[in-house]
Amino acid sequence: MKATVLVRPKQGILDPQGEAVESALGHLGFAVRDARVGRVVDLEVEASDPAAARAEVERMCEQLLANPLVESYEISLDG
């Protein structure tokens, strides 16, 4: 089963990469605000059903894919 995980800096947490992107876009003439940069992880997970797959990916997030202190994550499954 294909899973996509979005890992983002939590609100209130400094995001230097987002600030750099926002500043660079501004210099290019784009009017943007509140740029935040995170990671997207796509993977294929072995699981018997969507609930099991989601639980497995949640464990991956807690153990490796995200730092729960400063990042939030969002899981979506696709077939």
Place this chain on the structure above:
Amino acid sequence: MKATVLVRPKQGILDPQGEAVESALGHLGFAVRDARVGRVVDLEVEASDPAAARAEVERMCEQLLANPLVESYEISLDG
């Protein structure tokens, strides 16, 4: 208008970060394949309507957010 951009390594392009994630997950006992790591960029863009916002974000992708040679991007808009 809030926009979310997913930037991913194109198929066939080496993705060392994805390989590292896959290997680390394997060592933790997770059965995963085809891990790929990209970026998610959230930003607030000034535009009069969704079509204009999408066109603006596409220009940002071409100029800064993605490297079209090796990365693909996917834009979604939300209010």
